[in-house]
Amino acid sequence: MKLVKSLLLGSAAGLCAVAGAQAADLPVRKAAPVEYVRVCTAHGAGFFYIPGTDTCLRVGGRARFEYQYSSQNARAANVSSWRGLGRLNIDARTATPYGTLRAFVRFEIASRTGGYLRSGTQERYANAFPATGIDTAGQLQKYVDVDKAFVQFAGITAGRAQSFFDFYAGDLEFFGAGIYSNTNTNLLAYTATFGGGFSATVSMEDPVYRRNPVFAVPAAGSGLMPGGGGVPGISAIATGINIAGVPTGGAGVNVIQKNDMPDFVGALRYDSAWGSAQVMGAVHEIKTIGRLATPVAGPGPDAEYGWAIGAGVKVNLPQLAPGDQLWLQGAYGQGAGSYTGIYNPPGAELALSSITNKFQINQVDATVQANGQLNLTESWSVMGALLHYWSPEWRQAVFATYGQQNYDPRLRSNTFGPVGITGTLGGAPTTVNPFNPTLMSYDLFYGGTNLIWSPVRDLDIGVEVVYQRIWLPRAVADNNRGTVAPLAGGLVGPGGVTRVTNFDDNIMARIRVQRDF
Template identity: 85%
Template structure:
């Protein structure tokens, strides 16, 4: 028995030895190394390396709810506005021998309804809600916006980005709508860094996003020109300029048809000198904006007014005030321009090529960069603005901003002379009523709705609660007012009855006004990540 056990054990040992020898001859399969996502600290918090590359990526975004109530006076205007907005930020950075190579993209996707938050020119895109019914036309819009998409490398910025003219751009407001420049545009810029916080930038920028129309009054029918576009509304179109006058009169002896619609020619040129330090920031900036119409119509060669060059200058300062509370800030800014109302912040958004009031609906004003004069020249419109804003943290969770802006648009007084001003403008009291200068009076009639200079104020306050990080729950109240300092206008909200010779109020006299105002209340809930 003992011999049998020994034999069995020896056989088992031999089999194990043979199996082990064969196993040693087989190739060994090693598991592939796992490349985990690594944190990238070189460019700030939130960045990580894209696996297999040396590029750091940060993905962020925003979800926002907004509601606004506006004290509009006209029945045809929405008083409630709603918006739900989603934002996606993608920031990619790579270290190179020439500095950081950066690509930044920001998409905004939203659904908005009502009057203030919508864009009537963008009511249908791709699969958007059509908004074509009798109760929805102009009332609802779904949209996707490439808010920013630019590349930065070795001092160069190329793509869609914030204009380098901008300084304060509504930073402390829920919805920035005051008199200051706040424009995303297509641009190519170079920034030189001098050290000690100083930088200088020169930028060529897309003029479309800065364009306001040229005012052109329709020509008298006797001249055989004009296109019936409703020139009193300031719509760019076809007008005419006089080629001569009967001696001692303002009656033209002939005219040339001119198309005053603008087309792209030269880009806008923007320059900015900026200083940044622990105490805050300061900037001076300037811009040049070409205004050029198509020119003469009806001939192979376009001949018309020479191009004019609008311009704007500005300066701003931001002061950090940690001595009051951590995070406190004070902003001050001013701008002045000729033929560049977008840079001073006086005009509406791109595409607003009509008369706008931007307040309620008592009257309309023309927001134009230039006026085609009777003598064929372009007269540039003057505008200026000032603003101030202050942010205070009552506690780490509660903060409040107070802000105010004031601006003014002025037309050259000489434009109120028929022999110098726009072709076809006639005097007379409004709609045949009797005004201070009487029926048939010259253009200086204060009731004439065309080319009215105006002043505008916009100011308010907001209170924001942040119970946890990156969550804001806020309310804002804003007051907006517009004046006609040297004129009065027909009050569109008045009750009129038709009478021979024109329209007058039921009381027998035209109802007029010299100001318009509005109060807006807003609510926002926002989460950033």
């Protein structure tokens, strides 16, 4: 038995020795070298090299909470609003013999509820998706947007970016709804740098993001004025006027605008240690589809070219405190309300808008006259903003914007204005109902202040309070406080108006907690 046991142990030992010898004869495979991420210092902090390339990448973003209170006067209005927002930034840069090749992308995704934070503008631009429930329709919105996506190379900027007409663009505000241009759009631009801080840009930009409606006749049943065919974008305008100045016929005109000529923007800019300055101009085509039917002879609306000019200056004020800034800006335009910013506070891409529904104002770049031609709308705006650091952790901004939109007063007469906004009393031509604000000029004010605490780097906790107001040159019916009793011919006499007003205003406050990374 001992002999068998010895033989088995010896055999096992021999097998192990042979196996060990064979294993020792096998080649040893070396581990692949690890390519660690390297910091890229050529383009600023936060960049690193994409492994295996010479491209530097920076990934950043933002998380934000907001609550807003509005002192709405209308019973059906939302007083409270909420928003949670996420942002992702991707910035890729590569050094080339022609300079830096850059690609930048910014995505914003938000869920928001309530009044002001539910943006009808984003829904009209197909960037947001509203709820449809009984208690959520018009009050809840998901927002997904490619906020920016552009390539920069050798002076060329191509993609979705901030319009080169913009200068201040709400840099110091929470709401960013003041009376100034603040538009992201699709564009192709070239910037020439001359040295000494001077540069000039010529930009071809998407007109859709700058477009505001053309006014002719409101659709039937809107409750604003008599007339209209009830078809969106289609209106009847007069093309025949008798000796008494009374319209004798009409033509169907489709006032929907289609893409024809892009907007052209030019800007001359200066940057230095003391701050920045810019002068800018823009041309914006207004062209409707045109005539649909011709009951009487007469031309359809021809294309008109709106335009805007502006200037701005930013002054650094380190003598007050490090980081202090002063901004001043002004703009004037005709048929270019988006560039002057006159449509920014109430909304965008709306023929009619309001603050608290006391009355509705027209926000149109042009009006189809009785003779079938387009009458451009005049507007202008000015703004100022000051940022002051009380300490490195506490800062405050104070800002104010003022603007005016002026319609040709003849547009409210039946010999010059669109059919449907006039009436007759005893067979004699008269002007439009004086208590109706349609095509009435107005003034806008928007201003406020915010206070921000930054206890640690890239964390902001703050509150902002703003006040906005619309003035009209004379009293109109107050929709929130009474009804209008019409008289013969579609007119309203003083006795038919229960309550009137010539202004509308609102106070809004917003709390924000924001972390950038």
